[in-house]
Amino acid sequence: GQNIDQPTEMTATEGAIVQINCTYQTSGFNGLFWYQQHAGEAPTFLSYNVLDGLEEKGRFSSFLSRSKGYSYLLLKELQMKDSASYLCAVRPGYSTLTFGKGTMLLVSP
Amino acid sequence: EAGVTQSPTHLIKTRGQQVTLRCSPISGHTSVYWYQQALGLGLQFLLWYDEGEERNRGNFPPRFSGRQFPNYSSELNVNALELEDSALYLCASSLAEGDSYFNEKLFFGSGTQLSVL
Numbered sequence: 001g002q003n004i005d006q007p008t009e010m011t012a013t014e015g016a017i018v019q020i021n022c023t024y025q026t027s028g029f030n031g032l033f034w035y036q037q038h039a040g041e042a043p044t045f046l047s048y049n050v051l052d053g054l055e056e057k058g059r060f061s062s063f064l065s066r067s068k069g070y071s072y073l074l075l076k077e078l079q080m081k082d083s084a085s086y087l088c089a090v091r092p093g094y095s096t097l098t099f100g101k102g103t104m105l106l107v108s109p
Numbered sequence: 110e111a112g113v114t115q116s117p118t119h120l121i122k123t124r125g126q127q128v129t130l131r132c133s134p135i136s137g138h139t140s141v142y143w144y145q146q147a148l149g150l151g152l153q154f155l156l157w158y159d160e161g162e163e164r165n166r167g168n169f170p171p172r173f174s175g176r177q178f179p180n181y182s183s184e185l186n187v188n189a190l191e192l193e194d195s196a197l198y199l200c201a202s203s204l205a206e207g208d209s210y211f212n213e214k215l216f217f218g219s220g221t222q223l224s225v226l
Contacts, residue, residue, distance in 0.1 A: 101151035
């Protein structure tokens, strides 16, 4: 079976740094994705990792450790507009994405 | 370029009724995915269509079905609606071409909010 865990909620302050963790246990691994979903809107792609290490893209970075079944999404210089749900998803094999339940991030002034 | 479009945006049905949801993928995308997003449960995979064929199916009962048309648009049908079918139904599309498949990201529509009373 597939199991993806991430915290339900996190809070942070504008301008701060926040790290959202994701652990996974899947039958096969062909990449890990992070999506952002604002309330009432479509999820939008943030990052993709398939090899170990850190991928940086502006204020957002994503890290992967395949041996530990672990990833995190790092958000720097938080802005109010970053308040959203962050979805961790794994592609187990030649199959579709399996999503975690998402982490609701609330950024306060 | 138009994104993934879904219709209708909202729908209210009663238990036992049937519903059809529609999705138009991004131009050039051949794969369409359907996900259910119920409160507190995250995105649950329903169905994957590519080139008109059903490629994979999630752990849902047979009353959830669908199809993909020659123009790659898709329909999701739900028969005998139950209260727990109330959810946001998201459609996504992607290019699914050979070796590039694994890093292919999904582009989502804004979904259809289904309420079953």
